[in-house]
Amino acid sequence: MAIHNDLGHKGERIAKAYLEEKGYEILDENWVYGRAEIDLIAYKNGVMIFVEVKSRTSVAFGRPEEFVQKAKQKQMELASLKYIEIMSHQNEIRFDIIAITFKKDNTYTLNHINDAFWPED
Structure with missing residues (x-):
């Protein structure tokens, strides 16, 4: 497996543990519909939350959350509509981003952005 895939999986495990610690119920992980994948689907207080996890080892080219661009948001929207139907x-839904930046000493910073975006046409 490629190093960037390992980093992504590590970030997703950390994000899942973080959400569970905060009282979220994890409904699904790496849920795929068509060409879209949603990293985590969580539930808390009647709200279904679709979470994109972005992990990086450096912010030299931008913070991890800056890499969730309009095309990814649209794909998440399409997948979320199918999941909601199923x-x-x-009730309410929202789209969150969990951005994780790993440091050389294997520590990390985690930034949970609630209601990070709403896909537009």
């Missing part, structure tokens, strides 16, 4: 969810 689950018959009738």
Whole structure:
């Protein structure tokens, strides 16, 4: 497996543990619909949360959350609509980003951005 894939999986494990610690229920991980993948789907207080996890080892080219661009947001929207249909969810939804920056000493910073974006046409 490529190093960047290892980093991504490590970030997703950290993000999942973080959300669970904060009282979120994890409904799905790496949920795929068509060409879109949603890293984590969580649930808390009646809200279904679609989470994109971005991990980086440096911010030299930008913070991890800056890499969740409009095309990715649109793909997440399409996948989320199908998931909502399957689950018959009738309440609020939101899209979050969890950005993780790893340091050389294997520590990291985690930035959880609630309601990070709303996909637009």
